Amino acid sequence: MDGSFRRLPPVLRSHELLDKAFSRASRAGRGKKDVRKAQESMILTAGNILADNLRNIVVRFPNFDELHPFHRELVDLSIGVDRIKKSLGRVYGASKQIRKISREGIASLRDARDPVSIRKMVFGRMASMVEEIEDALEILLSARELLRKMIVIEDLPSIIVAGYPNVGKSSLVSRMSSAKPEIASYPFTTKEISIGHFWKDGMKYQIFDLPGILDRDESEMNEIERRALAALKHLEGVILFIVDPTESCGFSLEEQMRLYEKLKQRFPRIVLAYSKRDIMRFGEPSFSSLTGEGIEELRNTLVSMLKEEASKKKSGNGSSVQKGQSGMSSFS
Ligand SMILES: Nc1nc2c(ncn2[C@@H]2O[C@H](COP(=O)(O)OP(=O)(O)OP(=O)(O)O)[C@@H](O)[C@H]2O)c(=O)[nH]1
Ligand SMILES: [Mg+2]
Structure with missing residues (x-):
């Protein structure tokens, strides 16, 4: 279909x-x-x-x-x-x-x-x-x-890029893949989920750029956040959670980390990475979509994770790359 x-x-x-x-x-x-x-x-x-x-x-x-x-x-x-x-x-x-x-x-x-x-x-x-x-x-x-x-979802290893609004998700997806999402210095620039592709070692990967999500109960979320949540729930893959430690996104590091901890409980296959490294290097892994620093290292980490998951899946042990459980528990 x-x-x-x-x-x-x-x-x-x-x-x-x-x-x-x-x-x-x-x-x-x-x-x-x-x-x-x-x-x-x-x-x-x-x-x-x-x-x-x-x-x-x-x-x-x-x-x-x-x-x-x-x-x-x-x-x-x-x-x-x-x-x-x-x-x-x-x-x-x-x-x-x-x-x-x-x-x-x-x-x-x-x-x-x-x-x-x-x-x-x-x-x-x-x-x-x-x-x-x-x-x-x-x-x-x-x-x-x-x-x-609607975007066409292929049966390919996938990276799902999530995080607070304005932290640099679309900038990263644009750097890493064929996608050319809109990038702007205000929250909720991305309103729909978009998709890009890249090749690594002869293998094709898909990467989803999600709208931003705030740390609040699902019942309080706007429609744009709910779309991001639907992607986390239903798309299979590794979630890359972007944190902007410079807080130039307009949201504190603390609230971003709180959302990360909550998502991690529900979606264990999640990787955190710090954005905007050209302004501030806070922790690892980190990257800058402006200068390109750290991007290839991040790609390698994600690809290794996906390869590991794929081989586990093939040999029949371990869970496949994550799929969210149905029914959203409260976020706050
Ligand atoms: N200095 C610096 N600025 C960046 C970097 N990445 C993104 N930005 C800026 O941060 C702002 C937000 O970038 P986006 O990529 O649109 O952020 P987003 O997370 O997709 O935002 P939403 O779609 O609103 O959730 C823009 O002004 C970008 O130019 C970076 O690596 N370094
Ligand atoms: Mg965006």
């Missing part, structure tokens, strides 16, 4: 769908000399276009129970999986209703004295049906856009 979201069929808004169906219908009617036949053809065309389009949205939408739990949680945070499921149900129901309206309309044309007014009435019923699901279509449209933007 991962990576296939870009092929999701378009979701039309109510008025776009109605415009499309009714203009095709009037073209279909124009070709017929017999008035009754023309109305029949119009009802059939409009009904098929509406019902097929609506049904197609539903059958081609990803099955949320089969989504990667990380993607599923991101969708749940932004839109809500239940809202999407309900919308899919309503759209599917509308598709069936429109087929019924079309069938009934064609049947009542048979003995009608005024086939044009019958057809108009049928179009009116179809339009109300589609307008009724306007909000459901809007929800599916947003869900489609969100899914299309």
Whole structure:
């Protein structure tokens, strides 16, 4: 399923769908000399276009129970999986209703004295049906856009870069990999999870750049922090926790260390590294994304850890690289 979201069929808004169906219908009617036949053809065309389009949205939408739990949680945070499921149900129901309206309309044309007014009435019923699901279509449209933007997670050894906001996570990911995330001197610059890749000794690695997280209870977290947390919970790999000892990020060393200790209890496969070494060298391992000092050493440490984990996994002993436990315990 991962990576296939870009092929999701378009979701039309109510008025776009109605415009499309009714203009095709009037073209279909124009070709017929017999008035009754023309109305029949119009009802059939409009009904098929509406019902097929609506049904197609539903059958081609990803099955949320089969989504990667990380993607599923991101969708749940932004839109809500239940809202999407309900919308899919309503759209599917509308598709069936429109087929019924079309069938009934064609049947009542048979003995009608005024086939044009019958057809108009049928179009009116179809339009109300589609307008009724306007909000459901809007929800599916947003869900489609969100899914299309989702990062593709490959089955590769992974490094997940976490820490307080503004500590230099994106700068490091940009130095270490192909990713070119936005870097700026204010917190929560990174709002979405991005991904970069690098090669080492003929092996490909992926590195995730997370938004910042503060040391607070999950219930108090903003949506951006929750996305980072979803990545920690659901992505497999080694977590690289960045601490900015210069405190130029705007957060104290103490509060950063507190978050590190909490995360460590829950995610044992975590490595701490100090950033901004060009300003202050506080402890090891440390690095500077500005000068490049310490970056290769850090990469080697991470790669060795991942290799060790991979060989443990292969020989079947020891746990695989970490995967967060479900259910988030309190952070504070
Ligand atoms: N001197 C120095 N500044 C750095 C270094 N790394 C990052 N910075 C600066 O720190 C600020 C934050 O950098 P980012 O890489 O955007 O930090 P982040 O942790 O990704 O921030 P969020 O996305 O907001 O969580 C920017 O002004 C960077 O230029 C470094 O090694 N040395
Ligand atoms: Mg960032």
